[in-house]
Amino acid sequence: MKKLMFEGSEKKVEVIFSPMREPLRNLPESFWNKLCDKAQARIVSRFSNSFCSSYILSESSLFVWDHRLLMLTCGGTSLVNAALSLLKNFRKSDIELLFYQRKNEFFPYSQKSSFIDDLGKIKKRVGGKAYCFGAPDEHHFYLFHSENDDRYFPKQADRTIEILMYDLDDHIKDVFFKSSSASEIKNRLGLGQIFKNGEVDDYIFKPAGYSLNGLIGENQYYTIHVTPQEPGFYVSFETNAIESSVSEITEKVLSVFKPFSFDIIVFRSNDMGSFEYKTDSFTRSAYFTRRLSCGYEVSFSSFFTPFKDSRPAYELL
Numbered sequence: 001m002k003k004l005m006f007e008g009s010e011k012k013v014e015v016i017f018s019p020m021r022e023p024l025r026n027l028p029e030s031f032w033n034k035l036c037d038k039a040q041a042r043i044v045s046r047f048s049n050s051f052c053s054s055y056i057l058s059e060s061s062l063f064v065w066d067h068r069l070l071m072l073t074c075g076g077t078s079l080v081n082a083a084l085s086l087l088k089n090f091r092k093s094d095i096e097l098l099f100y101q102r103k104n105e106f107f108p109y110s111q112k113s114s115f116i117d118d119l120g121k122i123k124k125r126v127g128g129k130a131y132c133f134g135a136p137d138e139h140h141f142y143l144f145h146s147e148n149d150d151r152y153f154p155k156q157a158d159r160t161i162e163i164l165m166y167d168l169d170d171h172i173k174d175v176f177f178k179s180s181s182a183s184e185i186k187n188r189l190g191l192g193q194i195f196k197n198g199e200v201d202d203y204i205f206k207p208a209g210y211s212l213n214g215l216i217g218e219n220q221y222y223t224i225h226v227t228p229q230e231p232g233f234y235v236s237f238e239t240n241a242i243e244s245s246v247s248e249i250t251e252k253v254l255s256v257f258k259p260f261s262f263d264i265i266v267f268r269s270n271d272m273g274s275f276e277y278k279t280d281s282f283t284r285s286a287y288f289t290r291r292l293s294c295g296y297e298v299s300f301s302s303f304f305t306p307f308k309d310s311r312p313a314y315e316l317l
Contacts (some may be wrong), residue, residue, distance in 0.1 A: 023066035111148035
């Protein structure tokens with residue numbers, strides 16, 4: 001029997017709702033369970049603070065604020081169905097801006113749809129613009145954002161970074177293959193050193209896999225997802241908790257996971273200026289940036305280590 005490979009690369013939907021509508025967090029838990037069902041995922045752990053409800057899913061994560069929602073799913077999920085459900089269940093005036101994103105996949109032919117398939121379904125519900133960042137035959141990602149009719153532009157500095165890592169050092173891989181609990185993974189890798197404040201929920205999957213959601217204050221979050229399989233060992237990190245610089249967060253994350261190649265996606269409000277990560281430790285193979293009509297600038301860069309065997313061994317915490 002052919003082995004079924006699990007796709008680590010995530011799909012992502014983010015929706016900004018009108019502050020005039022009832023807070024999303026007033027909706028019953030059954031609503032979020034049904035939304036996850038639409039994407040063919042389920043909630044396996046949850047926690048919240050005064051501002052946000054965090055859910056670890058069987059395939060990635062869901063974050064719900066009063067007027068903002070972020071959902072990521074991996075594997076063979078159909079996140080587009082959850083996005084369509086949101087467009088169906090809320091009035092057009094309730095939604096100020098919707099993003100839908102897909103990264104290039106290890107096993108694209110195992111997916112139930114492509115980005116182009118998903119885009120066709122979404123554009124039947126809402127107009128907008130679609131982009132491809134990167135060369136289609138190399139690392140890249142697709143992005144769609146809805147038309148906002150000038151109703152929404154970032155009202156304050158807003159930045160999000162995604163660091164998508166491939167082919168980690170063997171010492172780091174062993175942590176995920178040989179650890180027996182989520183807390184053991186967190187402690188051995190020193191994940192608490194990335195952010196030293198906030199609240200964290202994490203979960204270990206059997207036979208393999210790890211997810212972490214973190215909440216910091218009113219609006220900040222971070223999330224980590226690990227698919228520890230060969231081929232296709234993959235780790236994703238995402239946060240909007242950027243107190244100093246994007247480069248500083250990037251260096252912290254790379255020092256923990258020690259990948260041989262990685263991609264960086266940065267969303268930032270237009271008033272924050274451009275971002276370009278530079279390093280002497282990796283070769284940059286691609287860099288793309290574009291200003292969107294919805295008030296954000298997006299950049300994508302891809303890095304790799306030319307000589308994998310020259311990488312040193314690392315000591316774990």
